[in-house]
Amino acid sequence: MTLLELERVSKRFGALSALEEISLVVGEEEFIAIVGPSGCGKSTLLRIMAGLIPPSSGRVLLEGRALDGVNYETALVFQSFALLPWLTVQANVELGLEARGVPLEERRRKAAFYIDKVGLEGYEEAYPRELSGGMKQRVGLARALAVEPKILLMDEPFSSLDALTAISLRELVLDLWADPQVPVAACVMVTHLIDEAVELADRVIVLSPRPGRIVAEVRIELPRPRDKRAEAFNGYIDRIFSLMA
Amino acid sequence: MDDKVDPLPNTGVNRIFGLLELLDDHGGREDIYRLADELGYELGELLAVLKAAEMLGFLETPGGDALLLPLGKEAIEGDTNLKKAIFKEQLQRLGLFRHFVAYLKKREQRSASREEVLEELKRLLPQEDPEETFETLVGWGRYAELFGYDTDEDRFYLDQVWVSGPASPGGLE
Numbered sequence: 001m002t003l004l005e006l007e008r009v010s011k012r013f014g015a016l017s018a019l020e021e022i023s024l025v026v027g028e029e030e031f032i033a034i035v036g037p038s039g040c041g042k043s044t045l046l047r048i049m050a051g052l053i054p055p056s057s058g059r060v061l062l063e064g065r066a067l068d069g070v071n072y073e074t075a076l077v078f079q080s081f082a083l084l085p086w087l088t089v090q091a092n093v094e095l096g097l098e099a100r101g102v103p104l105e106e107r108r109r110k111a112a113f114y115i116d117k118v119g120l121e122g123y124e125e126a127y128p129r130e131l132s133g134g135m136k137q138r139v140g141l142a143r144a145l146a147v148e149p150k151i152l153l154m155d156e157p158f159s160s161l162d163a164l165t166a167i168s169l170r171e172l173v174l175d176l177w178a179d180p181q182v183p184v185a186a187c188v189m190v191t192h193l194i195d196e197a198v199e200l201a202d203r204v205i206v207l208s209p210r211p212g213r214i215v216a217e218v219r220i221e222l223p224r225p226r227d228k229r230a231e232a233f234n235g236y237i238d239r240i241f242s243l244m245a
Numbered sequence: 246m247d248d249k250v251d252p253l254p255n256t257g258v259n260r261i262f263g264l265l266e267l268l269d270d271h272g273g274r275e276d277i278y279r280l281a282d283e284l285g286y287e288l289g290e291l292l293a294v295l296k297a298a299e300m301l302g303f304l305e306t307p308g309g310d311a312l313l314l315p316l317g318k319e320a321i322e323g324d325t326n327l328k329k330a331i332f333k334e335q336l337q338r339l340g341l342f343r344h345f346v347a348y349l350k351k352r353e354q355r356s357a358s359r360e361e362v363l364e365e366l367k368r369l370l371p372q373e374d375p376e377e378t379f380e381t382l383v384g385w386g387r388y389a390e391l392f393g394y395d396t397d398e399d400r401f402y403l404d405q406v407w408v409s410g411p412a413s414p415g416g417l418e
Binding site for chain 1: 321328395
Protein backbone atom coordinates (compact mmCIF):
# COMPACT_ATOMS: atom_id res chain seq x y z
CA MET A 1 0.00 0.00 0.00
CA THR A 2 1.25 3.47 -0.88
CA LEU A 3 1.71 5.73 2.13
CA LEU A 4 3.33 8.75 0.56
CA GLU A 5 3.72 9.74 -3.06
CA LEU A 6 5.72 12.55 -4.60
CA GLU A 7 4.60 13.52 -8.09
CA ARG A 8 7.12 15.49 -10.15
CA VAL A 9 8.19 17.53 -7.13
CA SER A 10 10.59 20.42 -7.76
CA LYS A 11 11.94 22.95 -5.31
CA ARG A 12 13.53 26.32 -5.99
CA PHE A 13 15.02 28.75 -3.52
CA GLY A 14 15.01 32.02 -5.48
CA ALA A 15 17.14 31.44 -8.56
CA LEU A 16 18.58 28.22 -7.12
CA SER A 17 17.04 24.97 -8.23
CA ALA A 18 17.42 22.44 -5.39
CA LEU A 19 15.27 19.54 -6.64
CA GLU A 20 13.89 18.72 -10.07
CA GLU A 21 11.01 16.48 -11.04
CA ILE A 22 11.22 14.00 -8.17
CA SER A 23 8.66 11.23 -8.41
CA LEU A 24 8.80 8.71 -5.61
CA VAL A 25 6.49 6.28 -3.85
CA VAL A 26 6.94 5.26 -0.20
CA GLY A 27 5.14 2.00 0.45
CA GLU A 28 4.22 0.17 3.62
CA GLU A 29 7.02 -1.84 5.28
CA GLU A 30 9.66 -0.16 3.16
CA PHE A 31 12.98 1.18 4.43
CA ILE A 32 14.20 3.68 1.88
CA ALA A 33 17.59 5.39 1.83
CA ILE A 34 18.22 8.53 -0.20
CA VAL A 35 21.86 9.00 -1.16
CA GLY A 36 23.61 11.68 -3.15
CA PRO A 37 26.46 14.15 -3.01
CA SER A 38 26.47 17.11 -0.61
CA GLY A 39 24.07 19.85 -1.60
CA CYS A 40 21.93 17.65 -3.88
CA GLY A 41 18.75 18.46 -1.96
CA LYS A 42 18.43 15.24 0.09
CA SER A 43 17.45 17.05 3.29
CA THR A 44 15.13 19.40 1.38
CA LEU A 45 13.36 16.34 -0.01
CA LEU A 46 12.87 14.95 3.51
CA ARG A 47 11.43 18.27 4.71
CA ILE A 48 9.00 18.32 1.80
CA MET A 49 7.85 14.81 2.82
CA ALA A 50 7.38 16.08 6.39
CA GLY A 51 5.31 19.01 5.07
CA LEU A 52 7.71 21.50 6.67
CA ILE A 53 8.35 23.20 3.34
CA PRO A 54 6.09 23.13 0.28
CA PRO A 55 7.32 22.07 -3.14
CA SER A 56 7.61 24.84 -5.76
CA SER A 57 5.80 22.57 -8.22
CA GLY A 58 4.45 19.03 -8.19
CA ARG A 59 2.33 17.30 -5.55
CA VAL A 60 2.77 15.35 -2.35
CA LEU A 61 0.06 12.80 -1.61
CA LEU A 62 -0.44 11.25 1.78
CA GLU A 63 -2.43 8.02 1.47
CA GLY A 64 -3.88 9.37 -1.76
CA ARG A 65 -4.81 12.84 -0.48
CA ALA A 66 -2.90 16.00 -1.35
CA LEU A 67 -0.74 17.14 1.57
CA ASP A 68 -1.45 20.69 2.68
CA GLY A 69 0.82 21.77 5.54
CA VAL A 70 2.60 19.67 8.16
CA ASN A 71 2.51 15.91 7.62
CA TYR A 72 1.44 14.60 11.03
CA GLU A 73 1.97 11.01 9.89
CA THR A 74 5.73 11.62 9.93
CA ALA A 75 8.33 12.38 12.59
CA LEU A 76 11.88 13.54 12.00
CA VAL A 77 15.16 12.43 13.53
CA PHE A 78 17.84 15.09 13.07
CA GLN A 79 21.59 14.82 12.57
CA SER A 80 22.19 17.36 15.37
CA PHE A 81 19.64 15.68 17.73
CA ALA A 82 17.66 18.95 18.21
CA LEU A 83 17.04 18.38 21.92
CA LEU A 84 16.02 21.18 24.25
CA PRO A 85 18.92 21.54 26.71
CA TRP A 86 16.80 22.79 29.61
CA LEU A 87 14.51 19.74 29.50
CA THR A 88 15.22 16.28 30.87
CA VAL A 89 15.22 13.15 28.69
CA GLN A 90 11.65 12.41 29.79
CA ALA A 91 10.46 15.96 28.96
CA ASN A 92 12.26 15.97 25.59
CA VAL A 93 10.57 12.71 24.62
CA GLU A 94 7.17 14.04 25.73
CA LEU A 95 7.62 17.25 23.75
CA GLY A 96 6.19 16.05 20.42
CA LEU A 97 3.23 14.48 22.22
CA GLU A 98 2.54 17.69 24.12
CA ALA A 99 2.64 19.66 20.87
CA ARG A 100 -0.01 17.32 19.48
CA GLY A 101 -2.26 17.82 22.50
CA VAL A 102 -1.87 14.33 23.99
CA PRO A 103 -3.14 14.28 27.62
CA LEU A 104 -0.53 14.15 30.40
CA GLU A 105 -1.13 10.57 31.51
CA GLU A 106 -0.89 9.22 27.98
CA ARG A 107 2.23 11.33 27.36
CA ARG A 108 3.90 9.77 30.38
CA ARG A 109 2.91 6.27 29.34
CA LYS A 110 4.05 6.61 25.73
CA ALA A 111 7.28 8.37 26.65
CA ALA A 112 8.11 5.63 29.17
CA PHE A 113 7.39 2.94 26.57
CA TYR A 114 9.69 4.44 23.92
CA ILE A 115 12.38 5.42 26.41
CA ASP A 116 12.46 1.74 27.32
CA LYS A 117 12.50 0.68 23.64
CA VAL A 118 15.61 2.75 22.86
CA GLY A 119 17.41 1.55 26.01
CA LEU A 120 17.19 4.82 27.95
CA GLU A 121 15.38 3.55 31.01
CA GLY A 122 17.46 4.92 33.89
CA TYR A 123 18.22 8.19 32.05
CA GLU A 124 14.79 9.82 32.41
CA GLU A 125 15.95 12.62 34.70
CA ALA A 126 19.21 13.33 32.81
CA TYR A 127 19.69 16.54 30.84
CA PRO A 128 21.15 16.47 27.31
CA ARG A 129 24.44 18.01 28.55
CA GLU A 130 25.00 14.86 30.64
CA LEU A 131 24.65 12.55 27.64
CA SER A 132 27.07 11.35 24.96
CA GLY A 133 26.15 11.91 21.30
CA GLY A 134 24.89 8.35 21.01
CA MET A 135 22.59 8.69 24.00
CA LYS A 136 21.32 12.05 22.67
CA GLN A 137 20.39 10.38 19.40
CA ARG A 138 18.58 7.64 21.34
CA VAL A 139 16.50 10.47 22.85
CA GLY A 140 15.93 11.85 19.34
CA LEU A 141 14.69 8.42 18.21
CA ALA A 142 12.43 7.99 21.26
CA ARG A 143 10.95 11.47 20.75
CA ALA A 144 10.18 10.71 17.08
CA LEU A 145 8.77 7.25 17.82
CA ALA A 146 6.63 8.48 20.72
CA VAL A 147 4.23 10.28 18.36
CA GLU A 148 3.81 6.92 16.60
CA PRO A 149 4.33 8.17 13.06
CA LYS A 150 3.48 5.99 10.10
CA ILE A 151 6.66 7.21 8.42
CA LEU A 152 9.89 7.79 10.30
CA LEU A 153 12.12 10.32 8.53
CA MET A 154 15.82 10.38 9.46
CA ASP A 155 18.19 13.07 8.22
CA GLU A 156 21.80 11.78 8.43
CA PRO A 157 21.01 10.34 11.88
CA PHE A 158 24.47 8.87 12.49
CA SER A 159 26.69 11.52 10.88
CA SER A 160 27.46 13.38 14.11
CA LEU A 161 28.51 10.21 15.91
CA ASP A 162 31.93 8.56 16.14
CA ALA A 163 32.36 5.30 14.21
CA LEU A 164 31.67 2.81 17.05
CA THR A 165 28.67 4.75 18.37
CA ALA A 166 27.24 4.91 14.84
CA ILE A 167 27.54 1.09 14.54
CA SER A 168 25.67 0.69 17.81
CA LEU A 169 22.90 3.13 16.80
CA ARG A 170 22.44 1.54 13.37
CA GLU A 171 21.88 -1.80 15.11
CA LEU A 172 19.34 -0.13 17.39
CA VAL A 173 17.45 1.29 14.40
CA LEU A 174 17.36 -2.17 12.78
CA ASP A 175 16.09 -3.70 16.05
CA LEU A 176 13.36 -1.05 16.29
CA TRP A 177 12.44 -1.57 12.63
CA ALA A 178 12.02 -5.31 13.26
CA ASP A 179 10.10 -4.80 16.53
CA PRO A 180 6.38 -5.56 16.09
CA GLN A 181 5.58 -3.30 19.08
CA VAL A 182 6.92 -0.26 17.21
CA PRO A 183 4.16 0.75 14.79
CA VAL A 184 6.29 2.56 12.18
CA ALA A 185 5.13 1.47 8.71
CA ALA A 186 7.98 2.99 6.67
CA CYS A 187 11.38 4.60 7.15
CA VAL A 188 13.05 7.15 4.89
CA MET A 189 16.65 7.94 5.71
CA VAL A 190 18.94 10.48 4.09
CA THR A 191 22.63 9.60 4.15
CA HIS A 192 25.81 10.38 2.26
CA LEU A 193 27.28 6.98 3.19
CA ILE A 194 26.62 4.29 0.61
CA ASP A 195 27.53 1.40 2.94
CA GLU A 196 25.07 2.71 5.53
CA ALA A 197 22.33 2.81 2.88
CA VAL A 198 23.07 -0.76 1.74
CA GLU A 199 23.20 -2.00 5.34
CA LEU A 200 19.82 -0.59 6.31
CA ALA A 201 17.57 -0.04 3.32
CA ASP A 202 15.31 -2.15 1.12
CA ARG A 203 15.56 0.44 -1.64
CA VAL A 204 18.20 3.09 -2.31
CA ILE A 205 17.27 6.24 -4.23
CA VAL A 206 20.31 7.82 -5.88
CA LEU A 207 20.18 11.57 -6.49
CA SER A 208 22.30 13.57 -8.92
CA PRO A 209 24.34 16.64 -7.89
CA ARG A 210 22.28 19.85 -7.58
CA PRO A 211 19.64 20.18 -8.75
CA GLY A 212 18.80 16.77 -7.30
CA ARG A 213 17.12 14.43 -9.75
CA ILE A 214 16.58 10.70 -9.31
CA VAL A 215 19.39 8.96 -11.16
CA ALA A 216 18.44 5.42 -10.17
CA GLU A 217 16.58 3.26 -7.69
CA VAL A 218 18.40 0.19 -6.45
CA ARG A 219 16.52 -2.55 -4.63
CA ILE A 220 18.72 -4.26 -2.03
CA GLU A 221 17.90 -7.96 -2.22
CA LEU A 222 19.92 -9.10 0.78
CA PRO A 223 18.48 -10.84 3.85
CA ARG A 224 18.94 -9.23 7.27
CA PRO A 225 21.19 -9.22 9.23
CA ARG A 226 23.43 -8.26 6.33
CA ASP A 227 26.97 -9.49 6.06
CA LYS A 228 29.02 -6.36 5.34
CA ARG A 229 31.97 -8.43 4.20
CA ALA A 230 29.97 -10.41 1.64
CA GLU A 231 30.71 -10.01 -2.04
CA ALA A 232 27.08 -9.18 -2.79
CA PHE A 233 27.08 -6.39 -0.20
CA ASN A 234 30.16 -4.82 -1.75
CA GLY A 235 28.68 -5.33 -5.20
CA TYR A 236 25.78 -3.03 -4.25
CA ILE A 237 28.21 -0.44 -2.89
CA ASP A 238 30.20 -0.46 -6.14
CA ARG A 239 27.05 -0.20 -8.21
CA ILE A 240 25.64 2.77 -6.27
CA PHE A 241 29.02 4.48 -6.19
CA SER A 242 29.30 4.24 -9.97
CA LEU A 243 25.78 5.67 -10.31
CA MET A 244 26.74 8.63 -8.10
CA ALA A 245 30.03 9.17 -9.90
CA MET B 246 33.80 -11.30 42.11
CA ASP B 247 36.49 -8.67 42.42
CA ASP B 248 36.81 -6.50 45.51
CA LYS B 249 39.88 -4.81 44.05
CA VAL B 250 38.95 -1.35 42.84
CA ASP B 251 40.32 -0.86 39.33
CA PRO B 252 40.04 2.40 37.39
CA LEU B 253 37.33 2.59 34.74
CA PRO B 254 38.25 3.46 31.16
CA ASN B 255 36.48 6.69 30.23
CA THR B 256 34.22 5.42 27.47
CA GLY B 257 30.52 5.01 26.85
CA VAL B 258 28.10 2.14 26.51
CA ASN B 259 27.35 2.80 22.82
CA ARG B 260 31.01 2.50 21.92
CA ILE B 261 31.36 -0.76 23.84
CA PHE B 262 28.42 -2.37 22.03
CA GLY B 263 29.58 -0.85 18.71
CA LEU B 264 32.95 -2.55 19.14
CA LEU B 265 31.31 -5.91 19.85
CA GLU B 266 29.17 -5.54 16.70
CA LEU B 267 32.23 -4.65 14.63
CA LEU B 268 34.17 -7.63 15.96
CA ASP B 269 31.24 -9.89 15.16
CA ASP B 270 31.22 -8.50 11.60
CA HIS B 271 34.89 -9.52 11.43
CA GLY B 272 34.08 -13.10 12.34
CA GLY B 273 34.68 -12.63 16.09
CA ARG B 274 38.44 -11.98 15.95
CA GLU B 275 40.54 -9.17 14.50
CA ASP B 276 43.90 -7.50 14.86
CA ILE B 277 43.60 -4.43 17.10
CA TYR B 278 45.66 -2.22 14.78
CA ARG B 279 43.40 -3.15 11.88
CA LEU B 280 40.31 -2.24 13.90
CA ALA B 281 41.81 1.14 14.85
CA ASP B 282 42.67 1.77 11.21
CA GLU B 283 39.19 0.84 9.98
CA LEU B 284 37.54 3.07 12.59
CA GLY B 285 39.91 5.99 12.11
CA TYR B 286 40.55 5.91 15.88
CA GLU B 287 43.77 6.76 17.68
CA LEU B 288 45.06 3.50 19.13
CA GLY B 289 44.71 4.86 22.69
CA GLU B 290 41.08 5.72 22.04
CA LEU B 291 40.34 2.18 20.87
CA LEU B 292 42.30 0.65 23.75
CA ALA B 293 39.99 2.40 26.25
CA VAL B 294 36.95 0.76 24.62
CA LEU B 295 38.73 -2.61 24.44
CA LYS B 296 39.71 -2.37 28.10
CA ALA B 297 36.12 -1.56 29.08
CA ALA B 298 34.72 -4.49 27.07
CA GLU B 299 37.38 -6.79 28.53
CA MET B 300 36.62 -5.72 32.12
CA LEU B 301 32.97 -6.50 31.44
CA GLY B 302 33.82 -10.00 30.18
CA PHE B 303 32.70 -9.35 26.58
CA LEU B 304 36.04 -9.91 24.88
CA GLU B 305 39.67 -10.87 25.39
CA THR B 306 42.81 -9.48 23.78
CA PRO B 307 45.22 -12.38 23.13
CA GLY B 308 48.40 -11.51 21.23
CA GLY B 309 47.36 -8.14 19.84
CA ASP B 310 43.98 -9.41 18.63
CA ALA B 311 40.52 -8.70 19.94
CA LEU B 312 38.48 -11.87 20.46
CA LEU B 313 34.73 -11.74 20.99
CA LEU B 314 33.62 -13.98 23.88
CA PRO B 315 30.29 -15.88 24.02
CA LEU B 316 28.88 -13.38 26.54
CA GLY B 317 29.68 -10.48 24.19
CA LYS B 318 28.00 -12.33 21.33
CA GLU B 319 24.95 -13.06 23.50
CA ALA B 320 24.74 -9.38 24.46
CA ILE B 321 24.73 -8.07 20.88
CA GLU B 322 22.28 -10.69 19.71
CA GLY B 323 19.84 -9.87 22.51
CA ASP B 324 17.22 -7.15 22.55
CA THR B 325 17.63 -3.93 24.54
CA ASN B 326 16.42 -5.46 27.78
CA LEU B 327 18.75 -8.46 27.53
CA LYS B 328 21.69 -6.16 26.73
CA LYS B 329 20.91 -4.11 29.83
CA ALA B 330 20.46 -7.20 32.00
CA ILE B 331 23.82 -8.66 30.92
CA PHE B 332 25.50 -5.27 31.39
CA LYS B 333 24.06 -4.97 34.90
CA GLU B 334 25.16 -8.49 35.79
CA GLN B 335 28.70 -7.71 34.66
CA LEU B 336 28.84 -4.37 36.49
CA GLN B 337 28.12 -6.19 39.72
CA ARG B 338 31.43 -8.02 39.28
CA LEU B 339 33.48 -4.83 39.15
CA GLY B 340 35.11 -3.66 42.38
CA LEU B 341 34.29 0.02 41.90
CA PHE B 342 30.58 -0.63 41.36
CA ARG B 343 30.45 -3.05 44.27
CA HIS B 344 32.18 -0.47 46.43
CA PHE B 345 29.65 2.26 45.60
CA VAL B 346 26.69 -0.04 46.11
CA ALA B 347 28.01 -0.78 49.62
CA TYR B 348 28.88 2.90 50.15
CA LEU B 349 25.37 4.08 49.20
CA LYS B 350 23.68 1.34 51.21
CA LYS B 351 25.24 2.68 54.37
CA ARG B 352 23.96 6.18 53.76
CA GLU B 353 20.68 7.79 54.60
CA GLN B 354 18.29 7.46 51.65
CA ARG B 355 20.98 5.43 49.90
CA SER B 356 22.33 8.53 48.21
CA ALA B 357 25.26 10.94 48.19
CA SER B 358 26.09 14.29 46.63
CA ARG B 359 28.40 14.55 43.65
CA GLU B 360 31.06 16.20 45.82
CA GLU B 361 30.93 13.34 48.30
CA VAL B 362 31.32 10.77 45.53
CA LEU B 363 34.25 12.73 44.04
CA GLU B 364 35.96 12.74 47.46
CA GLU B 365 35.47 8.99 47.75
CA LEU B 366 36.88 8.51 44.25
CA LYS B 367 39.96 10.61 45.10
CA ARG B 368 40.54 8.38 48.10
CA LEU B 369 40.01 5.13 46.19
CA LEU B 370 41.78 6.02 42.96
CA PRO B 371 44.20 8.86 43.71
CA GLN B 372 45.91 8.57 40.30
CA GLU B 373 42.68 8.95 38.34
CA ASP B 374 40.66 11.99 37.31
CA PRO B 375 37.64 11.76 39.66
CA GLU B 376 35.41 13.82 37.36
CA GLU B 377 35.99 11.40 34.46
CA THR B 378 35.44 8.37 36.69
CA PHE B 379 32.23 9.91 38.06
CA GLU B 380 31.00 10.47 34.50
CA THR B 381 31.66 6.81 33.62
CA LEU B 382 30.17 5.56 36.90
CA VAL B 383 26.97 7.49 36.23
CA GLY B 384 26.86 6.62 32.50
CA TRP B 385 27.33 2.88 32.96
CA GLY B 386 25.26 2.85 36.16
CA ARG B 387 22.32 4.58 34.49
CA TYR B 388 22.38 2.20 31.52
CA ALA B 389 22.37 -0.78 33.88
CA GLU B 390 19.69 0.91 36.02
CA LEU B 391 22.00 0.33 38.97
CA PHE B 392 22.71 3.95 39.89
CA GLY B 393 20.81 7.14 39.20
CA TYR B 394 21.94 10.73 39.36
CA ASP B 395 19.55 13.64 39.77
CA THR B 396 21.43 16.83 38.86
CA ASP B 397 18.62 19.12 40.09
CA GLU B 398 18.87 17.64 43.58
CA ASP B 399 22.56 16.72 43.28
CA ARG B 400 21.76 13.20 44.36
CA PHE B 401 23.69 10.08 43.29
CA TYR B 402 21.63 7.10 44.39
CA LEU B 403 21.05 3.37 44.27
CA ASP B 404 18.47 2.72 41.58
CA GLN B 405 17.59 -0.73 42.93
CA VAL B 406 17.54 -2.49 46.26
CA TRP B 407 20.77 -4.37 46.88
CA VAL B 408 20.42 -7.82 48.43
CA SER B 409 23.23 -9.24 50.51
CA GLY B 410 21.66 -12.49 51.68
CA PRO B 411 23.33 -15.87 50.97
CA ALA B 412 20.65 -16.83 48.41
CA SER B 413 21.69 -14.02 46.11
CA PRO B 414 25.20 -12.98 47.05
CA GLY B 415 25.75 -9.48 45.89
CA GLY B 416 22.70 -9.62 43.66
CA LEU B 417 19.97 -7.12 43.07
CA GLU B 418 16.33 -7.46 43.89
